[in-house]
Amino acid sequence: EGELRSLARAKGHGSIDVVALRASVxxxxxxxxxxDPRTAHHENVDFVLWKTVFYEHVESMKRGVKKAATAVEAASDAEAKEAARRRLQSSSDSLRRVAGEAVSFYEQLVRQLEVSYHASRAAASSGSGRLSLEAVEALVWSLSRSWCYMGDLARYRELHSHRAKKEWSVA
Incomplete structure (x- = not known):
């Protein structure tokens, strides 16, 4: 994770190397x-995943959107203002795309965790399972936090949508 942070600082979050390393992490x-839900829980893997792979990237993009919005307001003539608006539109679109991809990732992860949860719960209740009650609780924790992260991502996506009236019920 440290390597990803360093590389992102050096090359930018959108560089090919950073994108490849982010996917690997x-x-x-x-x-x-x-x-290994128990290890994941004890090592706070869900938070590391969120912060390192998604949050820091989204925050970087939000800073880019803010910078582009400031440029629109600072533009002195119509041509400069239009160019700044296009950059703002592009930055917002990129942020929404990344947030949407992250939501899709978390939706798929939640489906996989739910399958593990149901299998683990059944195994724990029969006493013959490969995972303990502790693992079931760890899966519940990971599921809960994943839903929270999806809500944050949905909020970012909606915040940067081009609709005049925002639809917050998704977040």
Whole structure:
């Protein structure tokens, strides 16, 4: 995760190297959450996944949107203002796209965690399972936090939508 942060600072969140490393980190952390829920819970893997792979990238993009919005207001003539508006539109679109991709990732992760949860719960209740009650509780924790992260992402996506009237019920 530290390598991803350093590389993102050096090359920017959109560089090919950062995108590839982010995907690799995401995949590894996702596998820990699915295959070893107890370790994931004790090591706070869901938070590391959220912060390192998604949150820091989204925050960087939000700063870009804010900078673009400031440029629109600071533009002195119509041509400069229009160019700044296009940059703002592009920045907002990119942020919404990244937030949407992250929501899709979390939707898929939640489905996988729910499958693990149901299998683990059944196994724990029969006493013959491979996972303990502690693992079931860890899965519940990961599911809960994943839903929270999806809500944050949905809010970011809606906040930067181009609709005059925002639809907050999704978040």
């Amino acid at each position: 995401r995949e590894k952390l996702e596998q820990v959450m699915i295959k």
